[in-house]
Amino acid sequence: MSDLQPDLLIDNYVFCTFPHKKYGDLEHLSPIGFFQENEGITLVITEKMANLHNLSFEGIFKCISLKLISTLSSVGLTKKIANILANKDISANIYAGYYHDHIFVPLERADEAFMLLSESK
Secondary structure, three states: OOOOOEEEEEEEEEEEEEOOOOOOOOHHHOOOEEEEEOOEEEEEEEHHHHHHOOOOOOOOEEEEEEOOOOOOOOOOHHHHHHHHHHOOOOOOEEEEOOOOEEEEEEHHHHHHHHHHHHHOO
C-alpha cells in the first residue's frame, strides 16, 4: 500500500482565470481551489460548473487527493510526487492545503497517475 494514500476524486476540474476580480466575487462557482495573482484570480472548479456558466478553460483535469496528513513545513513530498509523475511525462499541478496535498493531472492520464502514486513507497 502507498504511503501517500491517494484518492482519485470523481469530478473533472478546470482552471479558470478572472481578471479584475477578488476573493468572494465568484463564490457561486463553488471553487475547490483559489489563488490571487496580480493579473486576477484563478479558480479551480468542476468542469460541469464551468460549462453551466459558459466559462472558458484550457484542459480538463482529475484531482488526486492524498489522504496522508502532511504539514506545511514538510520537506520533499512535492518533489517525490513530481518525480513519480515526471518520470512518466505526466504534468502535475499541486495544491497544498493545510492537511493534505491535491494533485491535478490531465484527465487522459489520471488513471495512470493514480496507479503510480498508489504503488509508490
